[in-house]
Amino acid sequence: MPDRCIVSTRPDGGVSITHPTSEIMTIYTLGGAPDGYFGRLDWDAQIASMVGRGIRESVAVRHVRAMINGGLTTAEAYEMIRDRDTAPDWTGKELWDRAELPTDRWYRDAWRRSHNGGPIDIDLGRAKSIQFRKIKNAVDSETKRRQSDLELFDIPVACDLAFFRERIRKASDEHELRGIWPRELRSVHG
Amino acid sequence: MGAPYTSVAISGYSSNPPSDDGQQTEANRGKYSTIKTKLGDPVKTLAETMNTNILAAVLKMIGGNGITSTAISYQVLSTDQGKLIYSTGSGLTHTTPDATDVDDPFVFGVKNAHASSTLTVDGFGAQTINGAASVTIQAGDGCLFFTDGTNWFTTGLFPAASLTLSAALVADTITGNTSVTTAALSASTVAGAAVATQAQQETGSATDRIVSPGRQHFHQSAAKGWVQIDANAGNVTSYNVSSIGDNGAGTFTVNWGTDFFSTAYNVQATPVLTSVGSDASTYTSQISNSLAAGTTQVVTVNHLNFASTDPNFTMGTAFGDHA
Numbered sequence: 001m002p003d004r005c006i007v008s009t010r011p012d013g014g015v016s017i018t019h020p021t022s023e024i025m026t027i028y029t030l031g032g033a034p035d036g037y038f039g040r041l042d043w044d045a046q047i048a049s050m051v052g053r054g055i056r057e058s059v060a061v062r063h064v065r066a067m068i069n070g071g072l073t074t075a076e077a078y079e080m081i082r083d084r085d086t087a088p089d090w091t092g093k094e095l096w097d098r099a100e101l102p103t104d105r106w107y108r109d110a111w112r113r114s115h116n117g118g119p120i121d122i123d124l125g126r127a128k129s130i131q132f133r134k135i136k137n138a139v140d141s142e143t144k145r146r147q148s149d150l151e152l153f154d155i156p157v158a159c160d161l162a163f164f165r166e167r168i169r170k171a172s173d174e175h176e177l178r179g180i181w182p183r184e185l186r187s188v189h190g
Numbered sequence: 191m192g193a194p195y196t197s198v199a200i201s202g203y204s205s206n207p208p209s210d211d212g213q214q215t216e217a218n219r220g221k222y223s224t225i226k227t228k229l230g231d232p233v234k235t236l237a238e239t240m241n242t243n244i245l246a247a248v249l250k251m252i253g254g255n256g257i258t259s260t261a262i263s264y265q266v267l268s269t270d271q272g273k274l275i276y277s278t279g280s281g282l283t284h285t286t287p288d289a290t291d292v293d294d295p296f297v298f299g300v301k302n303a304h305a306s307s308t309l310t311v312d313g314f315g316a317q318t319i320n321g322a323a324s325v326t327i328q329a330g331d332g333c334l335f336f337t338d339g340t341n342w343f344t345t346g347l348f349p350a351a352s353l354t355l356s357a358a359l360v361a362d363t364i365t366g367n368t369s370v371t372t373a374a375l376s377a378s379t380v381a382g383a384a385v386a387t388q389a390q391q392e393t394g395s396a397t398d399r400i401v402s403p404g405r406q407h408f409h410q411s412a413a414k415g416w417v418q419i420d421a422n423a424g425n426v427t428s429y430n431v432s433s434i435g436d437n438g439a440g441t442f443t444v445n446w447g448t449d450f451f452s453t454a455y456n457v458q459a460t461p462v463l464t465s466v467g468s469d470a471s472t473y474t475s476q477i478s479n480s481l482a483a484g485t486t487q488v489v490t491v492n493h494l495n496f497a498s499t500d501p502n503f504t505m506g507t508a509f510g511d512h513a
Binding site for chain 1: 422424434435492500
């Protein structure tokens with residue numbers, strides 16, 4: 001996999017990360033095949049299709065040419081991915097080393113970022129909703145599992161969801177939030 | 191006409207030498223004039239005539255009489271025995287000599303040097319060639335004509351039906367049934383006769399064409415793309431995928447390298463859970479309704495809470511027609 005990716009901010013403040021594939025980097029730089037490496041490559045039809053979904057015509061033309069002839073530098077290949085594979089209404093598009101990305105995806109849907117770019121933060125309010133949903137999911141999963149277990153089918157999961165909801169509401173940061181989890185469900189993920 | 195070599199008998203040779211009783215007498219004396227007349231001269235005449243006839247015979251052997259080039263139809267003559275009739279024109283018809291005139295043996299060759307036109311050789315009068323009134327020589331081909339003094343026969347004639355051999359030869363070579371080797375097999379060298387074109391692949395109905403690796407993917411049954419994505423899109427293996435967009439937990443965008451013809455294509459996606467500690471059967475990967483010709487949104491959902499969730503891997507394949 002290429003060691004860089006494009007980090008963007010969606011209109012709702014959410015974060016999208018676009019990972020170029022190894023194959024496209026190879027083709028963009030070394031070229032594909034006249035017939036179309038992946039299949040029929042009708043230049044006009046391909047360009048029309050891309051323009052139809054909001055990609056600038058100049059970008060579509062460069063993409064088709066690169067698919068056949070290659071010739072892009074690595075930097076130009078990343079630019080091509082940025083221009084073609086990220087939505088036009090996304091903002092703050094930056095090329096990041098993949099090592100800079102957060103490795104913990106527990107609160108992935110709470111990742112937020114400025115429209116001007118910059119670091120990825122966790123929205124605590126959204127993270128609290130995620131934490132409660134994961135606890136509820138773990139309870140449901142464990143309950144479902146026990147229904148088929150010879151010894152446990154009549155022993156319900158002891159978890160006071162109202163109690164956990166209050167604890168979640170009072171959490172002051174994501175680290176405290178992450179520690180809120182039913183002891184009985186330690187081995188169960190949300 | 192007929193036999194190229196004419197046999198010669200010795201003439202003037204005395205097979206009855208004078209008697210000799212061994213005595214030194216005038217009657218027993220050997221004279222040079224007598225020996226020359228009775229022995230030397232006949233042998234000399236014989237050798238010289240044989241030499242002349244051998245030279246004449248060589249001229250009548252195939253290849254011994256040179257080449258006659260013609261760009262027009264030609265009546266082969268009795269003096270053309272041993273010649274090659276080299277034919278350069280288009281649509282020519284040559285005629286054999288009268289077999290009863292030239293008699294057996296008589297041989298001549300015909301070469302059709304034209305690049306594309308066939309050449310006809312017609313038997314003299316009602317005389318046949320290989321039992322037919324005429325034979326056809328393919329462009330670039332040639333053969334020898336022999337007679338039995340009544341009709342004509344060929345050797346080395348490449349029959350028209352054999353032209354279809356080339357396709358069978360290619361097929362046999364590919365399947366390894368023969369050791370025959372041909373030029374590198376490609377659409378250009380086979381001139382489209384044996385290798386399926388892109389259009390034939392897309393139509394998918396031909397049963398007399400060979401699929402080449404560079405075009406097999408045009409067939410409707412061939413996957414136009416596939417991808418395996420790990421939980422955070424950190425590792426992706428793929429075909430026809432330019433990038434993976436990580437838009438949230440269990441929510442990926444597959445950006446296709448080559449767009450589909452329309453949104454009327456088929457994508458199958460499956461979540462793979464190897465270490466999630468909950469019930470894996472509650473997870474499904476779904477294709478969102480924002481399907482586009484160049485992008486596909488895949489969302490993995492846990493049906494217990496209807497929330498999108500990261501699986502360990504997401505696998506997908508796509509079939510359809512490219513733009």
